[in-house]
Amino acid sequence: MWKKCFLALISITLVGLGYRTAYSQLINRGLKSYINYGWTDFQNYPENQPVFPKFDYLGNFLLKGFDVFTWEEYRTLSPNEGSVIVKGRMFQDWLRRLVIANDTFGGVGVRFAIGGGMRTTFTPLTLDLTRLNGVRFDLASDRHQFTAIYSRVSDPLKLDYKQSFSKDWVVRKNEGVFLLGGHWESKFLRDHFTIGATFVNMYRFDSLLKLRDNSLRGVAIRNAIPDTIVVRFTDDSPEDGIGGAAVYNICAVAQVQAGDKVISMRIEPEKILKSPGVITHRNYLEASGQYHVGILEVPVSITYYFPMPKNTVQVEFKALVANDYRISIRQSHHFTIIEGSKEKTVTVSEVPLRGEWPYYPFFVIRRAKGNVRDMSNKGFVRFSYGMLTGLTTMGLNMELNLIGFHLKGEYNRNFCYFQYPVKKGDRSKWTDAAYFLTVTKDINPFMVGAEIFSIGSKYNTYHQNGPFWYFNDERQIPWQYRGITGYNNRYPLVDDNDDNDIWPDNWVDEWNIYTPDSFIRQDAAGIFPGLDKNKDQFPDYNVNNNNIPDWDEPFLQYFVDPVEFQYGADYNNNFIVDAFEDDLLPQYPYYKDEKGQHFFVTFRPLSYLKFTTGSVNIHQIAGGGINKMTYGTINIDYRVRGRGKIWFEHKVKRVRDNIPNDWWEFVLQEGGGAVGRANYIHTRFRDRLVMKNSLVHRGYLEVKYHPIRDLNIINSVRYEFNSMLASEFSDGTSQPEDKIDFIGLVCKADYKFQYKNFTIMPRIKNYWYRWSRKSLNKPYVNKNVLIPILRADYRVTRNTFIKLGMQGFPLLKNRVWNWVNKDYSYKEQDFIILVNNITYYQGYKVAWEIGWQHTYRDYEGPGLGDDNFSKFFIRVHSGISAIY
Template identity: 30%
Template sequence: MKLAHTIIALAAFVLFAGAASGQDYGNRLGVQRGGAVSFEPQGPGVLFGALDPAVKKWYVPQELYTDYGWSQREYSNYAQDPYERYVNTTREGDYFYDVYGNFTTRGWLIYDWRQFQPQPLGSGIFQSTRFNRWFNAVTISGDSQGQYKYAITVGDRIRTTLTPMTFSKPDFNGVQIDFSSDKYRATILASRVSEPIRGSSQTSGGITEPITQSNITSLFGGRATFQVGDFIELGATLMDASNGNTLLDMFNGDLIAGSLTAGQSTAPLTAVAIILSDDSPEDGIGGAALFSHDVHITSRNFETGKETVFTLQEVVRPGARWPIIFGGFRRSGFLAADGPERIIVNYDFNDPAYVGPNPTSIVSVDFDYVVANDFKIEMWSDRQTGQRAQPAAPLTAEVIDSSQPALITLRRAEGNVTDITNLQRMQFDYGLPTANLVGGFTLAGTGVLGFDFYGEWDRNKRYLQYPNAALFNEGEKHKVSSEVSDAWHFNVERQDFPWFVYGEAYSIEAAYATTAFLTNGVGEVQYDNSQRHLYEFVDDNDDQDRFPDWIRFGSTQDRAIYPGWDQNNDFITDFNQNDNATAANTIPDYDEPFLRYNVDRPEFLFGIDLNNNNWVDRFEDDDLPDFPYKSDRRGYNFFGGLHLSPEARLTLGRTDEESQMTDAFNQTNYALFTFDKDYAGLGRLRVFDMLKQAKDTIPDARREPTPFVGALIQPLVQDILPAQDTWVHTAFVGFDYKGVEGLSFVNKLKWEIFSQNKKDPRDSSGLPLNDSASFFGLINKVDYTYSLGSLDLQPRLKSEFLRQTAFIAGEDRREEWAMTLQLIGRLPVMKHTTIESGLEQLWFSDRVQDEDELKAAGRLQETGDLGSTNVAVQLSTTSDYLGYKLTTQVGLRFGRTLTERVIEDNDRPGVFKTGNKSRNETTTFITVFAGLE
């Protein structure tokens, strides 16, 4: 027994000694715990090999001693054992641990967003250069089990939509967390929208410090949906963007309304102005009517916490006038602001007539106004900063016009009332905007009793807070007020062949806004700076590409906006197909030699124009967020019809909508017939015929679609209201004949006429309209391709006739005809080489100008007629090179244009004749393209 114990003891000693003599890796290989390896931090230990009681100082690094047994007295000789160079200890990355101290990974920090409160510069975002270089500015993490799936997406440009009325952006910069199951779906969005990182937060020197800020604007919200049965889905959405300061305790403030920034609260507010004006100044009557005004000022004793409310009578020195009112016309019982006139009520707390509480102790200012008619109420204060210097109080109309301070619109009258029947009491508080909240519910159904439907109701709350430096410094809540606006819409449709029906009703209040104000790093907000200090929940992106149409902070300007003009989906406008970011081309294809045969002018486009501004709705580019319906609209649209055959459809409908803020309306009854059929062995026939009876006084401005001219800002086209009481007939007939092999014969006819029913019709600016305005266009083009051995020839002929009369009386009509004759030849000369040559002759005639009248009047000018000749030859070869398909083109194009002019006969002074002025253009080129196929 003793022997056995002895053997066991000896074995244990041997094992212990062996273990003690082996290399100790410390915690680098982890600690074994119950079959799992843990890597949590252990703290520094004691190296027993360094416990010798020697006076000599220890200089050997612990890592070199442990791994290589180095001694500081050893002689370095690399004759037998070659020198091993130093390597970067972080070549495989750094060690990272989670919030619990667990080892996460060894690698590289890609993205890190942290916020500490209360703490200066408490919001920090780090974004490594590897985020762009390795991951193309987006990382996606996720997991799934059974029906449950989730993903966490971090990116600079995430295309994100919750609902069209609450949040829709093509380039969301932030974090998106998504969850999905068979019955439930949810999304959470978060972003520091005041200073998101686009690119990298690392400097050129490789410094890995995050970009930190104290004053921030944060976005947080999301959407959840759940399925009710098999056919109905319910959803809820909430989005909030609020200002904040990391010096404040997050939970001592208002998580929804946010807080004021340091820049807004460093100085006391000493002046407030309320501006009342005419909401429809163009009519010159029935503007804002001010019957009475009152104010309540609340001050706080910060030692006792007691608050005291002062009325207007209590804060005015006896015998003095305060507030000071400028502008307005005195009427019986009220003050009026008609047309461009303004009523400006100044509350200057530094005015000697003011004897109320000190501005440093004021915590809220509440107004009580009695107003009527078509009013608009705006407010201003000396803490309400803009792009220009703040004017000194008091404000006058002249000061506002010259200094253009940043005004915030608070209330507007509904309709355009001019008879005081909307007399009402308006109570509101002054405050600086701190947050914008949008939330609502959706209801969607599919196949419910044969109907498909979608409905959405949303509420917008805009939060304001009165600035007070003492409250801010103590981290206490400010007085919060809010303004509320609602929006809703409902769509329903049913298909029961051959019948169909569709209806939509909507109401979007004018003040409904998905726009939040952004603070900068020092806590300032410029309320009139849309490019730097506005954040949009719903962007203006009419062409639905990856770039918003307007300029906002963090986004680039989209200079190529062409809604509906990219039917081949190549991200290039179909009217300028050979234009791209690398090889710019500013000439539209319908004006370019040889290309003009296939491309027709945009005037020949047709479609639905329910807002009656003489432009097809789906081609419109405006400056509004992409809501399903425009703000300040309330109404419905209903249509139904039947399929007369699989190719023919008849539709009858009515649109009835109104502007909530004005007396404008749109009542349009319409009938629509469409036919589209391919005839075997013959071709395709298309017919579009729409008749409208329109009474439309709602202006719908748009941007001119000219992406090919490279304009910084596309020109604004005002709606002249051409259909205020009008019959509008639009017809299009197209027939593409392809009954003969190699022959293509295309024919297009468009005819549109506006017939006014009013006597003495006027446009939106008061100019007289013609009783009838029309457009007639006819295009015929034919080409035939045939071969002569290896030579392919294609003659082309195109005739284009256009006649247009103006809406406004006295403006010039337009009538022109163009004939284009082309001959294209293509000859392969080797396996991959082709020579292509072409000849084009163009004749253009302006049929409005009369050359005989110009000659009789002796007017030396162009007649509008011209002719041009273009000759081109091109050698094209393709070859494989280094994995690419190279296409090399060498060629020449020569063009000569003859412009007809009225000139004086040199041989007969005083006698005028027509002559031609020539202009030559020569283009030579050698071009190499590298393709992948």
């Protein structure tokens, strides 16, 4: 039987072979077979996914896929020139701008990442970037860690996060700025001791030069030979108005290439420009204080213009100066750009740029040490001219936890490199240091602590290009994506990110949010330091992410107090809680140009009671200001189980502080915005130095009480009283006796009553605050707000609710009393009814609401215009729900 089966199988096989042989001889190009998807998955065409075979540079097949990222560097003219970065459309659409390769071996984990917004931190004084756009390599074992980064920071190819792309994006540059760096940390002594080392370098490259000519010191810009070098003298402390720069004379000596020889040539200024306010003495000029240009306060200045001979390779200046001087430099040069199809010669102008206030395109090269006013520092100051081509920061950090001691610190050295802007131009550099050390020790019931710190005035962690018109071809402005460009950008190593969110405060992001409206509307945009305690990337006073702060929005304002009621430490003595300051400065742990010490002792006799006393002694290294303070604090944190808690702190401090610490805030424009609602402008405030010699009492009391279930009563008081003592200061200024007071009070209560599917929630809140100054004889801010609310919910089904809200009633309206400007006092009523449903679908959470709202607001001021409107609304929200 088996023989017959075997012969049958052979016969069938031969017939099949014969069929194939016969078929292969036909001129028919092939017959398609029937396709059925009853049991097989449908295969879609890959028309939207460019999938191709991919090979490595040695010709080995890797995979079938698509191009994601390419970075190539050429330092020759053939086959290509420049720095080329390509980001494929799938880098944006599929991979969401982040690609990670990882592996492990022998207990060591390795990751290699390419991304457009990677949080990268080495140490607080060396590198802290909110959104690194480049590549990074990480290696970690049980006790050792290492990170390396690389980025073309001048042209990183940013993509708009809110758009999908139908093509690959390429940026090719033959010059720009690179960032590279590395950080290592290791643990010893059973993990009690950690030590690390950091190296960070940012340098300007030119791919048209040979590799050996591109060093980590960087190279100067092409086609930027100076026609004129400008030297400006100003008062280093213009706010005091006296003892500014005294300039006796200045001259320059240029080294000029003449064939094979270099000759010296003395250069005198061709022009001297004196601003308003310059005082001419018998043998010197004086620039003290400030003058007004429109709304700006601009330092008085003396400006010298030096023409530069052709073929100059070095220039050194020598100035005889005295008192509190600041010397700044810049240059003017011509270069050619292509406009349309024609060449156009452009001259670098002196248009002010956005930067430190005021916005001047000058680079500070020398500052007087301290705030000298008696000519005691008269002498010659020498400096060479050059463009900033690179900077390097290197240092060590450590942390020790042993026998109750906790030490943490770092020491760093910073080098800035300059070059006269020709190929063989002379090079120069400056260097400065920054360090800090903190130590605490628990000796129950005491804790002692100390910190010492110093950040030099020349310590620099950003590549400042503004003074020199650094690029002759336009660059993407850091806070824009693609569209708007400029010639002078700043590339920081330590971001300004006061609110520690996903965007740095200098708006280095992937789309334009540089408008007051966008500050609040964009996801996680805006600067709200200290006001995101739940870390959801949105300010706690704008949880619904609209353009109205919650303390001014119906129903939400019950839960949120205005920022005036926030309390915390204020070590820089400008009446703003330190954790809430937006200062437009790098996020160093201490201020630049300051050196000082802080010592404190804490005594805790009871678990809920502690006393602290301490002293702060800070002085500016170049600025000459001081911040000396002694303080004492009592703190109570007492909890009654099931009934509530009491939190109280009172601090008294004796202050002598003449260091200005300006800040920025989002300021309410009352009566502005849509339908009279809040409109906020990002506004700068000057520190008026109201604690140059003061005795300050400040504190906060909060009482939370729950007498019965579901009844909450909360009362809080914040106060700050600044007694300014009559004083005559060494700089010749004086301070009359005065007093500045703030007091604010919040009282609120809410109750929740539930019966079957009904929930009723009455709430009432009243807050009042006042700012006053004794010399003004009346308060300059005095406001009281009454907020009565009734909320009711009815549960129709598990996922559907009918909700009703009333804020303000016919006999008890929502009231705002503005006793300083009564026109802005008003009565208001708000009514909302809506149907709300929440559905879960395939891992998505979908919430929709349909309803009607009516608002009526009646201002006491006749010219403001009342609000009386109704609206019908339908809204749908979608998000990803948790999957378990």
